[in-house]
Amino acid sequence: MNTTPLLACEGLEAGYGASQVLFGIDFHIMPGEVVTLLGRNGMGKSTTIKTIIGALKPSRGEVRIAGESVRAKSPDAIARMGVAIVPEGRHCFPNLTVREHLLAFAAQRHATREAWNMERIYAVFPRLKERQHHMGNQLSGGEQQMLAIGRALSTNPRLLILDEATEGLAPVIREEIWRCLATLKAAGQTILVVDKYVHRLVGLADRHVILERGNAVWQGSSAELDADRRLWQMHLGV
Template sequence: MNAVPLLRCRGLEAGYGASRVLFGLDFDIRPGEVVALLGRNGMGKSTTIKTLVGGLRPQYGEILFDGRPIHAARADHIARLGVAIVPEGRQCFPNLTVREHLVAFAARRNGAAEPWTLARLYGLFPRLAERAGHMGNQLSGGEQQMLAIARALSTNPRLLILDEATEGLAPVIRDEIWRCLALLKAQGQTTLVVDKYVEKLLPLADRALILERGRIAWQGSSAALDARRELWSRYLGV
C-alpha cells in the first residue's frame, strides 16, 4: 500500500457560526485504504465529512488531497478532483430515473484501470438494472442506497466517502452493502466509511478513527480496536 497520503488533515477545526464542533483533527488516508470513522451521535462525524467535501469551510487547519490544498475549495472543485460522497439520507432525485442518475453524474478519470461503466454498475447492483426506468422516489430505501453508491461510483472517484452506509436498512440489504464494500476494497478503492455496525465494519476497514466531542480520541488499526473492546463501550456505546 502506498505510504503517501491521498488525503491529509492537519489541525482541522470547523463549526457553525460561533459554535465549534471539530477541534484540531489530524489524520491521513492512504491510497487503497478503507478507514472507518466512528463515534456516538453528535461527536462530529458528519461535520468532518461535510468539511472534507467542501460543504463547510474550516475555521482553522488544512486539508490536502493528493498534495493539493482543498480546505478553501468549493464543493464542485473537490468533486472534480475525485472525491465522491454517498450522503446520509441518500438524496436521490425524485424526478430522475435510475439510469439518468448514473449517466448524468458519470465521469472518466485518468488512472482508472477498470472504469465504472453503466454495465459494471448494473453488474454490481443487478436490482438497479431491473429498476432502470423507475424514478428515484419509486425506489425502496435499500434500492435508493444502492443507487446512491452506484451514482458516486459512476464518477470513478479516487476517494469514496459513505456517511451512515447502512443506516435504516433491512438486514438483507445491509449485507448487500457490506458485500459491495468488500468488493470495492479488493479492487483498491480508497474509502472513508461512517457506520454504527462496528462488528461488520472493522473486518472491512484497515484503520479506524474514533471521534469524541469533536476530537480524535483514538486511532489505529482495526485489529487493535477489535482487541480493545473496552474502547467500544467507552466511545461507541457498543
C-alpha cells in the first residue's frame, strides 16, 4: 500500500513582496482522496493553490508531489508531473472549438487506469459532445466550466485542482458539476477543490482544510465537519 501523499504542503509560507499571506500551512492529500480548501475570501486559498502549481514560490516550507519537492520547478514542469488546474474564471480559448481544446491538451503521461480520452470526457459531459464544434466564446458559463474540467482531465492528471469550482454558475449547472466531481471521485481521481458550498462538499469530499488568515486552523473528515456547525459559523460565515 502506497503511504506517500500525492500532495504534501509542509510549513508553507508565501506572500507578495513584503506582504506575507501564508503562515506555515501543513496538509496532505493521499492518492484517490478528495480534499477541500475552505475559508472566507482573502484567507489564503488562492495563494496556496498558486504556490502548489509553481506560480508563486514559497518563502519557506515545501510543496511535494509524490514525495518530490517542486521548489525549484517551473509551473510547466509541475504540470508535467501530473498536476492540472481548473482555474477560477475558466480561461477557455475563444478561437478554439471544444474538440480542439481537448485535443490540444491531451496527454497520457500519468494514465495509470482507464485513460481520460475524448470519448470518456464526452460521456461525463454530454453537453460538450453536443457543442464540440462550437468555439470557446460561443459557450455559456456552465459549458465553459465543463470544458475547463474536461481540458484538465485530458492531460490525465494525478492531481486535479479546481479553484472556485462552481463560482457564478446557475444552480442547475452547479448540480451538474457536483455530479461530475462525484463521478471523478468514483473513478479514483485525486482532487483538491476550492468552493463555498460547504453543504455539498461534505457529501463529496473525504477531508477538509479550513484556512483562516493564512493558517490551517482546522482539518478533519466530512463527518466531523458536518457534525460541528460552529465551525461553519466561525470560519466560513455559513
